Amino acid sequence: MQTKRVVFSNRGLPYALLAPQLAITFVFFLWPAGQAIWQSFLREDAFGLKTSFVGVENYLRLLREPDYLNSLSVTGVFAVSTTVLSMGLALLLAAAADRMIRSRDAYTTLLVWPYAVAPAVAGVLWWFMFNPTIGIMSYLLEQLGYDWNHRLSGTDAMIMVVIVAAWKQISYNFLFFLAGLQSIPHSLSEAAAIDGAGPVKRFFTVVLPLLSPTTFFLMVVNIVYAMFDTFGIIHATTEGGPSQATNILVYKVFEDGFIGLNLGSSAAQSVILMVIVIGLTVIQFRFVERRVAY
């Protein structure tokens, strides 16, 4: 891409134009991130009377703590399942909507609605549907012979939060997939049809490879979403339970910090979380993006 050099007549103007954005980044990201890093080296006594510097002790303790290691793997399972489920369904829906000509806009509007639902509300919505006593889903599952209880079964709880988190993200993925599908020239599909590829083969050999930039972008966004933005969903449904089964990292940060009041450990956890997400994003953009460009 060609970058255009803009020359400002006033030297101060570009800085003034950047200032609001920089101020927001500073106040809402750099400052709290810095505070978290500083706090992660501190320990406070139970009554908040004395704070002492403990170096990396908070980090070392975390790595020895079974609950934290459990939370790491729970987060991995949760993020991957949510991403795969929401992207898979979104792609399916987008491919279906793309085939429609007149009804496409109507479907698009309807499918985008879940995105407007607040995470906590989405959580409560599904919580009611899966409620072991009064929920319609648990009732249906019971008819099929499955005794659903996300209050007792860790697997059930995980399945539920994955469904909620994925359901909310489908809209977003759907919009991007639909836009991606529409930007693929129709003649490519026609050429492939003439070249003897059936609809399924066309989808996998022509459409999907051409969607790979979109897919890649969504993968990054979805993993970050699952790791960070799902706090409200967990909080409104399982609160990390039962028995730590859905206690993802971001929820544990909250629990240890604001309920357990172990601020030092909580700060250390949020720093680790930040490093993980930054690392993931860098790795994905550095190594995976090269393979998807065509």
Added chain:
Amino acid sequence: MAAIDLAGVKKTYPGNVTAIHPLDLNIADGELLVLVGPSGCGKSTLLRMIAGLETVTEGEVMIGGGPVNKREPAERDIAMVFQNYALYPHMSVRGNLEYGLKNRGTPRAEIDARVEEAARILEIGPFLERKPRQLSGGQRQRVAMGRAIVRHPKAFLFDEPLSNLDAKLRGQMRVEIKRLQRSLNTTSVYVTHDQLEAMTLADRVVVMNAGRIEQIGKPTEVYERPASLFVAGFVGSPPMNLFGTDELKTEAGGSLPESIGANTGTIGIRPDAVTLSANGNPAIAVTGTIELIEPVGGESHVYLRLPKTDRVMILVVRGHEGVSLAADLTVHLPVGALHQFDAGTGRRID
């Protein structure tokens, strides 16, 4: 290789929009047929119906004698070259060429041989491992052609394949397409809106307008004996001069030759048929003022403003002899070179 026959083929879109009125067309084995017409005349729709990319509302499309209406594009054994080339951007040139063969389960050795052959014919050997985005427009065009010829299909369908190229390259590729088609001797249908392309390429030209065939014939026939007012105006550059009978009568001084019939509504004459002297042949003489001279090399296009009807007549003169801007000029329209069209139907009158 096969003949293509269309019998009573019609296309109607939802909302009762008729894109193609029922028409018959027989394309002989090995023939290069060009469909030409203004945009929206249905030529591309017709091509896409042959390809199987559009359904046929009524009538029968036959390739190699058998009806193919119900067959998928893949099963019709045709190859198509698209206006935007439609190369698969994520595959190398080789991948693009192989794709159709692989889908049909062609053995590996056969695929390699055919790709080699196509690469040799089209001189794209050096680019086989490149991606389409690394190629120039002309090279992409060749790859698109290569993708068609590796398949050894029954017919080639070209959908305005040259319209994305610059003028010089278009001229070159036109020659190459014609040579390729001659040497492979594969039945071809070629769609274009460029009448020059149609004239130079075609064995036979089909001029279409508003979903109907106006005329089918050899390029020279279509040029020399246009069957309708539409064809007369569409084919030829600069376009034919068309005058109402009354207009020409006024300009000619009140009378027209006997050969102009009573039904004639429009009289046409090619710009290159207009002469500066009568040379003793019966001709209509008109006088006008030279408004514009366009030198195009060996000849010039002269725009003559006729004073009585305020119409412009275009004529072609060699070099730029004897014409100068704003001068009055008397020109002669040889009676033998006039085209007459019916006042009511617009059809040709002989």
